Amino acid sequence: MPMTMLGGVEAGGSKWVCAVGSGPEDIRATRVVPTTTPDETIGQVSEFFAAHRDVEALGIGSFGPVDVDPASPTWGFITSTPKPGWADVDVAPRLGAALGIPVGFDTDVNAAAIGERRWGAAAGLDTFCYVTVGTGIGGGGFVNGGLMHGLLHPEIGHMRVPHDRARDPFDGVCPYHGDCLEGLASGQAIWARTGIAASELAEGDPVWELEAHYLALGLTNLVCVVSPQRIVLGGGVPRRAGLLERVRDEVRTILAGYLAASELEGGIGDYVVAPALGDRAGVLGALELARGAAHAH
């Protein structure tokens, strides 16, 4: 049986990562397109896939907020994003019409969760969270074997966490909420606190202690609400040496032994984990979204 050729796009706020293939061991072509205007960016992405005529379906994992309801007239749109020029953009319908192939569409973080479940750190799990901490904070995942959608889709970065202003007087950077999790602990927040990019910030800077604290509060909320079997913590910020360990310790401290699971005690090193697919989780998950769209067609 011939291998089904698929297209995947991780549509981000600064770049769109495109791939043609069938999985991590079989990537035939890639392209990175900068995020400029919708016409220019989507046009370039469309050209790339149009040159691969054997691609049978396309999967898109997009920054958002997005509309993931298949019954909605605006399915496949980026909806209310504050990113200039990108609100109400018909990403999936436009690419589907241009290429004449079925399209699967979800959030960037749900796509990454799909990738990690198919080939990575969440293999075999039915209930888990994927959280990414980069410029912003996002999250998604699976509950009982189905992607987390619901009313719209999870906005894990905008959950509220306790903010002790005596310890941390910083107001937060979220334009909607100020000191939500993203407002306090995103890469953008680190920049606003220190004037230094997270990747450049010294290891001993006291901001890392706060960072671990806030991320642990966010993850603890997920543990209590979703009861995930594992949490995959991706994005650039958690790659900082020592941060993942600090977050794990802090999660244990905050939970205070209340939940009777070895995964939350001695086993926490296998519970809060880095993505096995690294930066490729999103685009690989998008290939899997494409596979689903091809089968549904």
Ligand code: ZN
């Ligand atoms: Zn917010």
